[in-house]
Amino acid sequence: MQMSPTEYIQHHLTNLQLNLHTGSVGPTSGFWVLNLDTLITSFLIGVLFLGLFYLAARKAVSTQPGKLQNFVEYSIEMVNGMTKEVFHGENSVIAPMAMTVFFWVFFMNLVDLLPVDLIPRLLGFFGIHHYRAVPTADLSLPVGLALTVFIMIIYYNFKIKGPKNLLIEILSKPFGWYLMPVNIFFRLVEEIAKPLSLSLRLFGNLFAGELIFVLIAGLIPFWLQWIPGGIWAIFHILIITIQAFIFMMLTIVYLSMAHESH
Amino acid sequence: MDILHTLVGLYGNIFIAAALLISIPAMGTAIGFGLLGGKFLEGIARQPELKAMLMGNMFLMAGLLDAFAVIGLVFGFLMLFSPAVFMPALTPALAKIHHILAAAQP
Numbered sequence: 001m002q003m004s005p006t007e008y009i010q011h012h013l014t015n016l017q018l019n020l021h022t023g024s025v026g027p028t029s030g031f032w033v034l035n036l037d038t039l040i041t042s043f044l045i046g047v048l049f050l051g052l053f054y055l056a057a058r059k060a061v062s063t064q065p066g067k068l069q070n071f072v073e074y075s076i077e078m079v080n081g082m083t084k085e086v087f088h089g090e091n092s093v094i095a096p097m098a099m100t101v102f103f104w105v106f107f108m109n110l111v112d113l114l115p116v117d118l119i120p121r122l123l124g125f126f127g128i129h130h131y132r133a134v135p136t137a138d139l140s141l142p143v144g145l146a147l148t149v150f151i152m153i154i155y156y157n158f159k160i161k162g163p164k165n166l167l168i169e170i171l172s173k174p175f176g177w178y179l180m181p182v183n184i185f186f187r188l189v190e191e192i193a194k195p196l197s198l199s200l201r202l203f204g205n206l207f208a209g210e211l212i213f214v215l216i217a218g219l220i221p222f223w224l225q226w227i228p229g230g231i232w233a234i235f236h237i238l239i240i241t242i243q244a245f246i247f248m249m250l251t252i253v254y255l256s257m258a259h260e261s262h
Numbered sequence: 263m264d265i266l267h268t269l270v271g272l273y274g275n276i277f278i279a280a281a282l283l284i285s286i287p288a289m290g291t292a293i294g295f296g297l298l299g300g301k302f303l304e305g306i307a308r309q310p311e312l313k314a315m316l317m318g319n320m321f322l323m324a325g326l327l328d329a330f331a332v333i334g335l336v337f338g339f340l341m342l343f344s345p346a347v348f349m350p351a352l353t354p355a356l357a358k359i360h361h362i363l364a365a366a367q368p
């Protein structure tokens with residue numbers, strides 16, 4: 001079972017993949033490959049947290065509320081307040097979407113605080129030899145989230161502003177009618193930069209965090225591991241909260257920019 | 263021999279490229295964090311009762327600044343360690359060429 005450090009690191013960076021051409025489960029390469037570990041973990045976490053919040057809503061009482069109901073009400077109030085500050089229109093999709101994004105991303109990031117070897121070692125007893133437990137540290141998931149937000153941005157641009165007004169806005173802001181190519185170029189850059197930066201920011205922070213944990217586990221003798229591991233874990237708690245919060249804030253801001261042009 | 267020299271040169275340049283990719287965004291981010299922290303402290307000095315609100319917004323801005331430093335870090339690590347790109351993909355190729363050339367020597 002003794003792996004060299006490089007093998008250990010590479011083992012922890014390999015996903016459990018399903019090759020759709022050959023049907024084989026295990027590390028493969030190619031385009032038609034599903035990362036099963038990302039899909040399973042993210043689905044489980046989503047079902048768990050949505051189920052929890054739904055339970056809180058079902059059992060809601062207006063006399064002494066319990067702790068769960070208190071927490072859910074507080075978080076709804078917080079997200080609602082934030083949405084009202086940024087977005088001054090009428091859309092009942094934005095605030096629930098923001099809350100879902102925040103809590104889902106936060107709980108998926110939270111898996112990174114478990115010990116690096118815990119879940120892969122447990123699953124190794126069942127015969128699964130490669131498993132990356134943090135869904136947001138796989139490039140697929142943050143890009144999926146950002147692409148969904150991007151599609152919503154385009155949809156709301158067309159739906160709220162109408163194609164004619166949208167065309168006028170693209171061609172004439174921010175420099176006026178005579179600099180039309182410059183306006184189009186800037187608009188393209190801005191629209192492409194939104195999903196790109198959104199996805200890569202979340203992916204980069206979480207992948208770097210996971211990688212540093214793996215490096216600490218692989219390269220430092222076990223009796224020294226608690227010092228850098230502890231410090232990095234404390235810093236990482238801050239990072240995952242901030243990244244989930246920023247994803248939520250930017251979702252709200254981008255969707256409100258799609259509703260009204262500043 | 264020419265191929266070997268070219269590939270070894272490429273190998274060395276990848277190290278330098280990955281190091282630049284990791285460090286230059288981090289320099290920008292460090293300067294940005296310094297400015298951000300300085301303005302935050304100035305804001306507290308002017309109006310201490312706004313400390314909580316300013317701190318929340320400061321962490322928001324810090325998360326936005328973090329983005330490009332960490333993107334550079336991730337791509338640098340990818341270049342250095344991931345088996346699909348650049349360096350680790352190049353290593354077996356280099357070893358193979360070295361063997362072929364060593365075996366072909368009279």
